[in-house]
Amino acid sequence: MKAMILAAGRGERMRPLTDTTPKPLLNVGGIPLIGHHLQRLQAAGFRDIVINHAWLGQQIEATLGTGRAYGVNIRYSAEKEGGLETAGGIATALPLLGCKPFLVINGDVLTDIDFAQALNIGERIQQTGKLAHLWLVDNPQHHPEGDFSLTQTGDVTEQQPYNPTLTFSGVGVYHPALFNNIQPHTRVKLAPLLRTAIQTDQVSGEYHxxxxxxxxxxxxxxxANQWVIESGGE
Incomplete structure (x- = not known):
């Protein structure tokens, strides 16, 4: 299975730090934020990683190179200035991701989600005809309303009375067919695609x-720095 790390965001709320450094390269515990994902992906058995970028993307390529230092093989999907939003970025990178389900991780989160689970989930998606599997987490203070809920059978839903409402972690496994109707190099958000698939019971999920x-x-x-110092990122 391949994995993609989304790293094309401008990082407006992190300015002025991100005026000269792309957010995924900001230091967290002595290594770039994106490096924590690469370490965990390698430990989980992933070797082929795709990274998209836009703002100061050449810094990302210059810093990470081929991924050899992390024990992985990195390929890059460069986007135009301003980026393509999440779904647009994934759709543009599909030639690098192949025709099987793949793992996608937001480059600006820090988590101890076990990425190795994605390997079995990808097989299950192919067998069941689902289009996506999402990890959901408790609502943070800055997003108290949440995004989705989970049914007792493990499907993601927006319908009530399923409670509690949870927040999408930015980590998911997707079937390429989810992006069939998106033209490469166009700006498209992921949430509308997910909501359409949810309405037809094609999105499973789990609580982290x-x-x-x-x-x-x-x-x-x-x-994030404090957590890495205190826990060693484990």
Whole structure:
């Protein structure tokens, strides 16, 4: 299975840090934020990684190179200035990802989700005809309304009275067919695609009770550093 790390965001809320450094390269515990994903992916058995980029993307390529230092093989999907949003970025990178389900991780989160689970989930997606599997987490203070809920059978839903509402972690396994109707190099958000697939019961999910942090502000960058120092990132 291949994995993709989304790294094309501008990081507006992290300015001025991101004026000269792309957010995925900000230091967390002595290595770039994106390096924590690469380490965990390698430990989980992933070797082929795709990274998209837009803002200061050449810095990402220059820093990570082929991925040899992390024990993985990295290929890059460069986007136009401003990026293509999540679904647009994934659709553009499909030639690098292949025709089987793949794991996608937001480059600006820090989490101890076990990426090795994705290997079995990808097989299950192919067998069941699902289009996606999402990891959901407790709602953070900055997103108290959440995104989706889980049914007792493990499907993701927006319908009530399923409670509690949870937040999408930014980590999911997707079948390429989810992006069939998106033209490469066009700006398309992921949420509408997921909501359409949810309405036809094509999205499964699970609750992650472990560590997860959206590293979207300088304050949360400091929290990420503190967690890595205290836990060793484990």
């Amino acid at each position: 009770a472990g560590y997860w942090l959206d590293v979207g502000t300088v304050e949360r960058l400091n929290q």
